[in-house]
Amino acid sequence: MSKRWRTGLSIIAFIAAAAVIYILPSVLELFAIINATIYVSMAILALSLALIWGAGGILSFGQAAFFGLGGYTYAVAAINFGDSTWAVVLAMVVPALFAALLGYFIFWGRIGDVYLGVITLTMTLILYKLFNATAGDAYTIGKARLGGFNGIPSTPPLNLPWDVGTALMPEEIWYIAAGLLLLFYFGSRWLLSTAFGRVVISIRENERRTELLGYDVRRYKLGIFTIGGAMAGVAGILFANCVFVSPTMFSLFYNAQVIIWVTVGGVGTLFGPIVGAIALQMLVAKLGTMNGLDPNVVRGAILILFVLLVPKGIMPVLQSAFERLRARSPVPPEPAAPRSVAPPVPKHEAGKPEAALTVGGGS
Amino acid sequence: MNALAAVPVAQPTIRKAIIETRGLVMRFGGVEVLRGIDFGIVPGELRCLVGPNGAGKSTFFKCLTGQYQPSGGDIRFKGEQIGGLPSVDIARRGIGIKTQVPSLYDGLTAREHIWLAVRRSVATAGGFGREVNAAVEKVLETMGIAHLADRIVGQLAHGQRQMVELAMVTAAQPDLILLDEPAAGMTHDEVERLAALVLSLRGTCSLIVVEHDMQFIRMIARTVTVLHQGQVLMEDNVETVLRDRRVRDVYLGKREVV
Numbered sequence: 001m002s003k004r005w006r007t008g009l010s011i012i013a014f015i016a017a018a019a020v021i022y023i024l025p026s027v028l029e030l031f032a033i034i035n036a037t038i039y040v041s042m043a044i045l046a047l048s049l050a051l052i053w054g055a056g057g058i059l060s061f062g063q064a065a066f067f068g069l070g071g072y073t074y075a076v077a078a079i080n081f082g083d084s085t086w087a088v089v090l091a092m093v094v095p096a097l098f099a100a101l102l103g104y105f106i107f108w109g110r111i112g113d114v115y116l117g118v119i120t121l122t123m124t125l126i127l128y129k130l131f132n133a134t135a136g137d138a139y140t141i142g143k144a145r146l147g148g149f150n151g152i153p154s155t156p157p158l159n160l161p162w163d164v165g166t167a168l169m170p171e172e173i174w175y176i177a178a179g180l181l182l183l184f185y186f187g188s189r190w191l192l193s194t195a196f197g198r199v200v201i202s203i204r205e206n207e208r209r210t211e212l213l214g215y216d217v218r219r220y221k222l223g224i225f226t227i228g229g230a231m232a233g234v235a236g237i238l239f240a241n242c243v244f245v246s247p248t249m250f251s252l253f254y255n256a257q258v259i260i261w262v263t264v265g266g267v268g269t270l271f272g273p274i275v276g277a278i279a280l281q282m283l284v285a286k287l288g289t290m291n292g293l294d295p296n297v298v299r300g301a302i303l304i305l306f307v308l309l310v311p312k313g314i315m316p317v318l319q320s321a322f323e324r325l326r327a328r329s330p331v332p333p334e335p336a337a338p339r340s341v342a343p344p345v346p347k348h349e350a351g352k353p354e355a356a357l358t359v360g361g362g363s
Numbered sequence: 364m365n366a367l368a369a370v371p372v373a374q375p376t377i378r379k380a381i382i383e384t385r386g387l388v389m390r391f392g393g394v395e396v397l398r399g400i401d402f403g404i405v406p407g408e409l410r411c412l413v414g415p416n417g418a419g420k421s422t423f424f425k426c427l428t429g430q431y432q433p434s435g436g437d438i439r440f441k442g443e444q445i446g447g448l449p450s451v452d453i454a455r456r457g458i459g460i461k462t463q464v465p466s467l468y469d470g471l472t473a474r475e476h477i478w479l480a481v482r483r484s485v486a487t488a489g490g491f492g493r494e495v496n497a498a499v500e501k502v503l504e505t506m507g508i509a510h511l512a513d514r515i516v517g518q519l520a521h522g523q524r525q526m527v528e529l530a531m532v533t534a535a536q537p538d539l540i541l542l543d544e545p546a547a548g549m550t551h552d553e554v555e556r557l558a559a560l561v562l563s564l565r566g567t568c569s570l571i572v573v574e575h576d577m578q579f580i581r582m583i584a585r586t587v588t589v590l591h592q593g594q595v596l597m598e599d600n601v602e603t604v605l606r607d608r609r610v611r612d613v614y615l616g617k618r619e620v621v
Contacts, residue, residue, distance in 0.1 A: 198475065199479065202468055205468035206466060206469075208450075209468065211451050212428060212430075212454050213459075213479055214483050214484075215483060217451070
């Protein structure tokens with residue numbers, strides 16, 4: 001029953017999300033639509049970290065490295081090809097390959113959690129310095145000038161596949177971005193339900209145990225890390241379409257933000273980080289219009305408050321509140337087992353024969 | 364003296380042994396925890412390994428499963444050298460371990476635990492999802508934990524957790540199972556049930572059981588190996604070992620042994 005509940009909820013959520021995505025452009029002004037697209041690209045970036053950190057237990061401090069690489073690859077390739085079709089493909093492949101290479105050294109070298117954080121952070125800061133230093137004519141890739149700290153202001157917008165003449169309008173890019181977010185969200189849920197995903201989750205729970213069962217944990221970690229890298233690359237493409245690419249994409253600012261979004265939304269959930277990313281950006285944008293409030297201070301304050309008061313994040317708290325409400329309702333559907341995070345409800349298996357070992361178990 | 368002390372009951376020849384160590388040494392800095400262990404069991408055998416705290420039992424298991432790289436000596440499993448291989452490779456060759464501190468996935472259900480173990484062995488043999496799921500249900504049933512299947516393992520009582528881990532280890536169908544203090548923290552009923560399960564496994568696979576609970580050892584053991592200060596002190600059938608004065612001295616902490 002619990003499973004059917006969840007499927008039902010998912011379908012309702014999907015329809016609601018699709019409706020909102022469809023209606024939004026007719027309600028909002030152009031500027032707001034572009035902003036919404038930026039939020040969605042950030043939500044995809046948050047989702048990519050939710051996969052590798054929340055599901056895989058790999059805390060990367062450098063998720064923005066893949067985001068920036070995706071953006072730059074897209075811009076450089078689109079300028080050179082004149083057509084964005086292959087640029088999009090390349091902008092997924094390059095961050096994925098970069099993640100695979102970095103991941104290979106990290107996981108095959110058996111580098112521990114803390115050092116993994118240091119290495120990924122250092123990597124993205126090196127890229128930040130590197131791209132900042134690309135001012136001048138010497139730094140061109142084909143027709144594209146990398147432009148140092150100015151980035152590439154002339155980042156071309158997406159066009160219809162193999163149809164260079166038809167550049168997409170902001171509304172259309174919004175549909176693509178929001179559609180991709182939906183696709184990635186449900187895709188990630190599917191991924192985590194596959195055999196691969198379940199082993200990945202087991203590694204987060206107890207890496208040594210999974211190893212002693214005979215799974216080569218390095219491959220699974222590399223797999224999820226690479227998938228997360230490709231997804232962050234897509235976020236970079238969408239961001240490049242709304243703004244333009246510049247070295248700030250690699251900056252500490254973005255790296256820290258993603259971690260805050262995932263923490264606030266709930267590590268270990270997929271929906272939470274999306275909510276966290278969108279809600280916090282809306283909040284900060286709102287506060288930015290007021291005088292005398294530094295958005296960065298607000299961001300920091302929110303992180304500290306959440307870590308102290310709601311360490312599990314928004315989604316797990318909402319989920320367990322929901323479960324508790326259902327448990328209290330007069331017609332309980334069935335004492336279904338709590339799936340992930342839920343209050344420890346003692347249950348009595350009335351209909352089932354009691355095995356000997358429950359005697360001392362107190363269940 | 365070690366080899367001489369052993370009675371020929373289960374003294375394996377090199378060819379027959381499923382697992383065999385020769386002069387196994389494990390050093391941590393200047394401390395020699397295993398000091399040349401010669402040990403072996405034949406396929407299908409159930410061997411108990413006893414010894415006071417610090418005798419090197421858990422270290423021995425960690426060497427066998429690749430969690431430690433031995434400092435010296437040989438480990439042969441099914442005739443092949445496995446000393447120093449990574450844990451994954453050793454697990455894949457067919458050694459499963461239940462560790463001393465239960466090593467479980469606290470956020471997952473019992474069914475997920477069994478699934479992870481079954482899936483590895485069935486998928487390796489070319490099986491598909493449906494076969495895996497059927498095998499999972501069967502293991503839950505035969506191990507008597509079907510009623511716990513959907514419970515989050517982090518919320519189970521200690522004895523139940525032990526059973527889940529044991530079920531998981533056997534579900535992977537290893538040829539050799541190492542059990543490190545499986546009866547620890549169990550109630551008397553649970554211990555009896557555990558003993559029945561362990562005895563039912565005998566014959567289908569080989570087992571080495573480390574245990575302090577002498578009641579439990581009497582229930583399951585035939586041959587017992589006694590470790591003391593990183594060496595094999597004696598190896599004999601269970602009654603002889605438990606009667607032996609040296610073994611009692613070792614357990615009660617008398618220093619001047621042999």
